[in-house]
Amino acid sequence: MTEVTQPALTIDALGKKCPIPIIMLAEQINYVPLNAVVAVLADDPAAYTDVPAWCRLKSHRHVGSYELPEGGWAIHVRRNY
Amino acid sequence: MSLVAYFDAASSEPLHPQAREALLAAIDVGWADPARLYGQARRAHLLLEQARTEVAEALGARPDEVSFTSSGTQAVHLGVLGTLHGRRRTGRHLVTSAVEHSSVLHAGGVHERDGGTVETVGVDLTGRVDLDTFAAAVGRPGTALACLQTANHEVGTLQPVAEAAAACRAHGVPLLVDAAQTAGRMPIPPGWSVLTASAHKWGGPAGVGVLVVRKGTRFRSFLPEDERERRRVPGFENVPGIVAAAAALRAMAAEAAQEQARISELVGKIRETLPKVVEDVEVIGDPDDRAPHIVTFSCLYVDGEALLTELDKAGFAVSSGSSCTASTLRPSHVLEAMGVLTHGNVRVSLPRGVSAAEVDRFLAVLPEMVRRIRQDAGVA
Incomplete structure (x- = not known):
């Protein structure tokens, strides 16, 4: 089992529809140091696909998506550059 | 302009001018019940069978393998569930790709609620089904049917139908090919056992689908018995629509x-x-x-x-x-x-x-x- 890195920043995008969670992530990923993890909390089903797709397009790393007890996911992204 | x-x-492809012409003519002469034995009925019957022959030719099938449905979606529902029903003694396992049209996935849902099993095979970044996984899934004992589209309806990627069909043939499993996006535009890939398509996607009118069941494929409608369309599709045929659909397919394929x-x-x-x-x-x-x-x-x-x-x-x-x-x-x-x-x-x-x-x-x-x-x- 891989250990979940503690996020350096958590973006609360719960209740927000795509593309807003992605826009928030693109803006705020630069606030954390290189190799740090940003957690995006989102419950729009589109975010579950779109955050990893954004990572692929922008060459950041999708670490994993973890279900939240209240619904939605914490989607972890590692800043690569 | x-x-x-x-x-x-x-x-939906706009109605082909030749389909419009055929539709208007057939509305006047093709309205009677093609199953009856008087003049107008024989006329409707003749039009229907002529259209069947033309559609069969365009799709690479025999006329007696072709049935007309009321839509592409209905063709898929009947094709999936009818083949599963016909082969239920062999097994109750269905294999599909994850990117099939919703009509395939929803038919699979009905099959699952009815106690059957469904395996959905994933795709790569281009939307192409993982052929090795698909072939392995088809080889699982008890597989009654596999489904694969010719091209994806949302992204256009072609599926490896001929290769999937070869894997199906090796295991004696029929392959239903959903040709809705390519019929009339591209040749139908070989190897299918059941083929479905929709006329309004090739420039025919709405309200006409095609279900083709290869001779030798076990098929049994799950719906109440009806003698129309070789017992595969219930209800009175839309003869004018079918005539127009055949005209559109012929015209579209000729210029494709x-x-x-x-x-x-x-x-x-x-x-x-x-x-x-x-x-x-x-x-x-x-x-x-x-x-x-x-x-x-x-x-x-x-x-x-x-x-x-x-x-x-x-x-x-x-x-x-x-x-x-x-x-x-x-x-x-x-x-x-x-x-x-x-x-x-x-x-x-x-x-x-x-x-x-x-x-x-x-x-x-x-x-x-x-x-x-x-x-x-x-x-x-």
Whole structure:
């Protein structure tokens, strides 16, 4: 089992529809140091696909998506550059 | 010149002029019950059987293998559930790809609720099914049916149908091929046992689908008994619609080599130009191994509904797989399965006769539209 890195920043995008969670992530990923993890909390089903797709397009790393007890996911992204 | 550039042929191809002509003529002479034995009925019967022969020829089938349904969706429902029912003694396992049309997936859902099992095989980033996994799934004991589309309806990627059919044949499993997006545009790949298609996607009228069941394939309708269409499809045939559908298929197929090649070039141009003129755009699907008329792309940080609205105002009819444009508020299952961006999604699908100027105008107005929507959303 891989250990979940503690996020350096958590973006609360719960209740927000795509593309807003992605826009928030693109803006705020630069606030954390290189190799740090940003957690995006989102419950729009589109975010579950779109955050990893954004990572692929922008060459950041999708670490994993973890279900939240209240619904939605914490989607972890590692800043690569 | 029409004011709206119609770029939604994958939803419905405009009625072919030859289909319109055939429809009007057949409405006058093909209204009687083709199952009866008087003059008007024999006339309707003759028209129906002539259309059946023409459709069979265009699809590479025998006339007695062809049944007409009321839609492509109905053809899929009947084809999937009828084949599963016919082979229930062999097993109750169904194999499909994750990017099939919803009619296939929903028929699979009914089968599952009825105690059957379904294996959904994933796709790669271009939307092509994983052939090795598909072949392995088909080889599982108790597999009654496998389903694969010729081309994906949302992204245009062609599926490896001939290879999948070979795997199915090796295990004695029938393959249902959903040819809705390519019938009339491309040759039907070989190896299918059951074939489905929809007339309004090849320039025929709505209300006509085709279900072809290869001789020797076990098939039994799960619906109440009805003697129409070799007991495969219940209800009185839509003879005028079927006649028009056959005329459209013949006309479309006759001009396909030239016209679809021209359309495919326009799609190629859109695929190549978009990343040069729009920042942060993902053009989706296989660039080469694709249906001639479909291209899909997603614009990062753009609300799909806003983009569709702007395109509509500018006179472009397109569709989208973004969740905000769906009644379910879920993104398209195809885009999800591929793992590509689902927001800011636009599908362009070009009809026959589309002008290169319309495509150029689309490419000219889109960049500014995307820029404005991003600006309004506060994207730097």
